[in-house]
Amino acid sequence: MSLHNERYQIALDQALTGRDEGGIPIGGALFLGDTLLGQGRNRRVQEDSPIIHGEIDVFRAAGRPQRSWQGNLTLYTTLSPCIMCAGASMIYGISTVVIGENRTFEASEAIMRSSGIEIIVLDDLPTLSMFTEWTAANQELWFEDIPNPRRTT
Amino acid sequence: MSLHNERYQIALDQALTGRDEGGIPIGGALFLGDTLLGQGRNRRVQEDSPIIHGEIDVFRAAGRPQRSWQGNLTLYTTLSPCIMCAGASMIYGISTVVIGENRTFEASEAIMRSSGIEIIVLDDLPTLSMFTEWTAANQELWFEDIPNPRRTT
Numbered sequence: 479m480s481l482h483n484e485r486y487q488i489a490l491d492q493a494l495t496g497r498d499e500g501g502i503p504i505g506g507a508l509f510l511g512d513t514l515l516g517q518g519r520n521r522r523v524q525e526d527s528p529i530i531h532g533e534i535d536v537f538r539a540a541g542r543p544q545r546s547w548q549g550n551l552t553l554y555t556t557l558s559p560c561i562m563c564a565g566a567s568m569i570y571g572i573s574t575v576v577i578g579e580n581r582t583f584e585a586s587e588a589i590m591r592s593s594g595i596e597i598i599v600l601d602d603l604p605t606l607s608m609f610t611e612w613t614a615a616n617q618e619l620w621f622e623d624i625p626n627p628r629r630t631t
Numbered sequence: 632m633s634l635h636n637e638r639y640q641i642a643l644d645q646a647l648t649g650r651d652e653g654g655i656p657i658g659g660a661l662f663l664g665d666t667l668l669g670q671g672r673n674r675r676v677q678e679d680s681p682i683i684h685g686e687i688d689v690f691r692a693a694g695r696p697q698r699s700w701q702g703n704l705t706l707y708t709t710l711s712p713c714i715m716c717a718g719a720s721m722i723y724g725i726s727t728v729v730i731g732e733n734r735t736f737e738a739s740e741a742i743m744r745s746s747g748i749e750i751i752v753l754d755d756l757p758t759l760s761m762f763t764e765w766t767a768a769n770q771e772l773w774f775e776d777i778p779n780p781r782r783t784t
Contacts, residue, residue, distance in 0.1 A: 528695045529687050529719060542681045542775065561718030565739075566682060568714050571778055586718075589742070622695065625724055 482554075482576050482598060485509060489554040490578065490605055492519040492532070499524055502623055503612050504532040506555040508540045508572075510547050516540030522623055531623075532556065533563035543570055552576060556605050558584040560624060568593045578605035582613060583624060635707075635729050635751060638662060642707040643731065643758055645672040645685070652677055655776055656765050657685040659708040661693045661725075663700050669693030675776055684776075685709065686716035696723055705729060709758050711737040713777060721746045731758035735766060736777060 485507065492505025496519035505519040518535025521527060530538075533555055543551070548571045556578040559567060564586030567575060574596040580587065587597050613620045638660065645658025649672035658672040671688030674680060683691075686708055696704070701724045709731035712720060717739030720728060727749040733740065740750050766773045 522695065526695060527691055528693075528723060529682075529690050534682050537682050538680055540681075542675065542679060543778075545775075545778075548778075561721050561742075562715055563718070565714030565716070565718040569778060570681060589714075622698075625696075625698075625701075625722060 483600060483602075485552075486554050486576060486578060486600060486602065488514065488517050489532075489556050490602070492517050493556045493605070493608070496520055496524075496532075497608070497612060502616075502619060503609060504555070504557045506532040506536040506553060508536050509552045509554070511550050515551075520623070523619070529562075531560065531563050533559055534566055537566055537570055547571065549573055554578075556602075557582060557609065558599075559586050559590070561586045561589070564590050567595060574598060576600065578602045579609065581606055582609055636753065636755075638705075639707045639729060639731060639753060639755065641667070641670050642685075642709050643755070645670050646709045646758070646761070649673055649677075649685075650761070650765060655769075655772060656762060657708070657710045659685040659689040659706060661689050662705045662707070664703050668704075673776070676772070682715075684713065684716050686712055686719055690719055690723055700724065702726055707731075709755075710735060710762065711752075712739050712743070714739045714742070717743050720748065727751060729753060731755045732762065734759055735762055 488507040489505045493503040497503035501523040502520040507517040508515045516539030518539045520532045521530040551572045552574040553572045554576045558580035576598045641660040642658045646656040650656035654676040655673040660670040661668045669692030671692045673685045674683040704725045705727045706725045707729045711733035729751045
């Protein structure tokens with residue numbers, strides 16, 4: 479198992495924890511080099527909040543970025559980021575975003591790439607299986623979280 | 632004073648409250664038709680958080696959007712949104728963004744327009760005066776919040 483796949487399991491575990499809480503199963507983790515800075519999950523249901531997507535929860539947990547972190551930050555996320563979370567990654571100074579799957583949703587990889595972020599898509603089948611099963615059973619909640627789901631590529 | 636200018640004062644008051652708290656003076660307010668749904672301000676300093684920009688704080692206060700709100704949501708903000716807050720506005724379903732000033736910072740008006748959001752810039756001189764004075768005196772904090780400030784237009 480590659481290093482990215484190994485670290486990615488933290489994000490997937492967060493997604494599964496979210497699912498078990500009755501939430502939207504999207505999780506993430508942030509590394510500075512080899513150090514885990516933070517992990518988190520979508521808490522729209524848990525906090526009754528429209529803004530706590532998985533990646534936003536990760537950045538909240540990791541705290542205010544230091545200038546010395548620039549160039550060395552890798553974000554792991556189970557689902558390709560929405561435009562809010564892509565934008566958050568851009569202003570946080572993320573270098574690389576490692577994505578579990580982008581078949582269910584993909585809207586913002588191009589803008590992240592254009593800002594200089596490296597995008598790696600694992601196409602992780604356990605993630606895809608888990609998430610497609612969940613979205614099929616929870617369409618109303620999913621379409622509330624991402625009101626205009628669409629693939630752009 | 633126009634209706635937009637009148638409602639905008641709530642956003643500016645939020646920014647001034649933030650400044651008086653020692654925070655970054657950017658504020659916002661969200662209206663559904665004639666109803667104030669929420670107001671907020673950047674709380675990077677107050678909550679020691681990298682993700683609570685003014686607009687994000689407004690959406691947190693307003694809560695999860697209902698489908699019936701679509702087409703009738705106007706966001707007021709003292710400063711032109713960064714890409715995270717532009718993205719948040721897009722997924723929240725904002726119709727119109729009324730901006731106090733975009734001379735200090737503008738990076739995301741084009742992407743909001745391309746998603747169908749109407750952009751109105753008040754070019755409010757009290758806001759511009761307040762914010763340029765603050766940024767000049769607090770450059771480190773400002774560049775931490777917006778690590779890559781640039782004008783794109």
